[in-house]
Amino acid sequence: MTDTAADDQPRIDPSTRVRLHDLAVRRDRDEWIVGRLSTRTFVALPAAGARAVELLGEGCSVARTARTLRAETGEDFEVTEFVGDLTALGFVARIGDRPVPDPTPPRASLPWLRPHRVRLALHPALPVLVGVLLTAAVVVLFRRPDLVPGYRDLLWSPHGSVVLLSGAAAGWTLLLAHELAHLVTARAAGVPGRMRLGTRLQFLVMQTDISGIELAPRRHRLTAYLSGIALNLSVASSLVLALTPTDTGTTAHRLLAAALLLSLLPLPFQCMVFTRTDLYFVLQDLTGCRDLYGDGLAYARYRWRRLLRVPRVRPRTPGATRADDPSARLPPHERRAVRLYSVVLVVGTAACLTFMAVVTIPVDVALLVRAARGLGPEHGLARNADAAAVLVTLGGVNVLWLVTWWRDRRAADRRTR
Template identity: 80%
Template sequence: MTDTTPHDATPHDTTPDDHPRIDPATRVHLHDLAVRRDRDEWIVGRMATRTFVAMPAAGARAVELLGEGLTVSRTAQSLRAETGEEFDVTDFVRDLTALGFVARIGDRTLPDPAPPRASLPRLRPHHVRFALHPVFPVLVGALLTAAVVVLLRRPDLLPDYRDLLWSPHGSLVLLCGAAAGWTLLLAHELAHLVTARAVGVPGRIRLGTRLQFLVMQTDISGIELAPRRHRMTAYLSGIALNLSVASALLLVLAATDPGTTAHRLLAAGLLLALMPVPFQFMVFTRTDLYFVLQDLTGCRNLYGDGLAYARYAFRRLVRSPLAAAGDPSTRLPPHERRAVRLYSVVLVVGTAACLAFMAAVTLPVDIALLVRAARGLGPEHGLAGNADSLAVLVVLGGVNVLWVVTWWRNRRARRGGKP
């Protein structure tokens, strides 16, 4: 699962006294900034800190002029001559400073916060540049096509839930399934990391939560500055890996004898590789396909803006005084406004359905399994019974505990402003 920082990134905590005075003759030295045009705006960001903002054309031009060494007054004069409008460069420099884009104002060097940690820091872009080669989508497509052809000829190879029960020993099925599932999940995230690193984006893999789901996610903030083909490659690489593994397993499965242990294991692996794919369509949980949708619609923060509009619609429905603040989507460009309003419906319906399913099915089943496992411990249940119970407690209980710890840690990090 991918994760990126919205373009309207939160500035670093600063106060006016933290920085030297800015007068018309002041020159500023900017950090290395990347710039990319996006429709009617420009994305400007600093890869080292993974901070990115959307600016109008005048803002991007001001960054260019300041970067060339022009003073504040000369920059304002140039912008006035080019656009015919006044531009407050002094305030603009203060905004850039708050974002951490300014290295020096006049003769004073500004403090620079430590960059966020990256996963596998020794993996350099030139090590994995091959991941962006155009031949890879062709290979994935060919492998997937071959698997579909085989499946059409032999529909009996299509797996179902019974294929996961490849052994009569429940504890063995549970432990092996958990190990294989987490291995595939890590490989999925490594695919995101590798493709993003090939573009020059550091990337960081970590645990996260999406509603009731414990997920592994890769922060690839900075991919916004890459060309669209590279962005789409980074977003879709995890799904491509799952489909490639599933296709390869299906082809091998077709060559094995039914009823053998190898056939049963391959069928279970095939199902485990395919299981995460439907989850990606739950775009209301900011899955990989959510970022594809956000990119294609040209929205800056589809989830955040959709959530804000949903709250406004609810307050208006219940006639809350808070609705007087107005519709937040009216501040968006027309193409974003339409996408945000449609997405807000998907967000509300999808979230409600997920939480209802958790309350009605997932939570009662988890509680029942955990209670049964706890009761199954003891000398009177024998070695096999204790092993099964212990496996359930370790795997299922461990996942639930890990969800709570991850949710609490990430919540504290967001409140503290930590990366």
């Protein structure tokens, strides 16, 4: 079968010169991160690979690049194949005098939000202000323990439908603000970013793809990862300060207390790093891992396969590495982190799925059945309104989860074909 796309590719020979797109380069431990922000594509390269990118970007031919690398390192490199790999990544704009087709980059959310307009999001004083606000709230709660929120604060109205609908509206508003904080800080670092719905196990989440932030300095990366949590803590701290002058039992006090609890509820979820939360990306960055989740999942599957096999009788050679151990190819610091994370991944996932089977699904089914039975002319207006609110809110969330999960599943299947 003839590959038309391959035939259309310009020929790469020793005399070929290429023109690269604007690429960002950052050193990370013993490797270099090279990427293109507009397409959110990046790759980790050894020092020789980063040097080859530099030489090709300066206009050196394939042959001259290979000679320079040989002179500097004493080793031979397949620069022709390397150029082909760069082309496949979308890093090459022209090969010789022929332009390379450039796929349409992913569409960014809020494209009118330019980096220069949100540059203050990366100002070093901003984390200090968040810390001062949080400290003030902690001091207030220490002096006024009666302001510490509890689950009863969510039941601020005797009407269940009002509580449910207002809670859903406030929760989604806070969720949107949380993701917007990620988008703004990433955009300030020059990363386009895209907000969309997603699923994490049984959870429906809104997520912001800020691929490319890996090319930014560490302070900017950590700021982008932690900006959503910082926003939740800032909102919660402000609400604590606003609660102080209000009288207990008033509608204003009950509303502020409910909003305070809603702003804090997402924070425990962030500790579930096995679902790739904000803290997961912080952990991945601090451990220097490239794909902590993917490598941890591969290692967990490897250990599961080993567990199902009959143990070997023959002793292994000291220092030998199992060929099918996916963590064996990783540097030592990544290998340790991946193996520890795989335990957290397995235990956390099992706990979440067990909780869903034992608690979440039975409760959701019971509430939906009760709401369906509460509809009808034989019930009063208030009962019908409560039942409709439960069906719309709870049923809508579950339907949205199924639609989002199916969309992501189909997209993943298309990428693997």
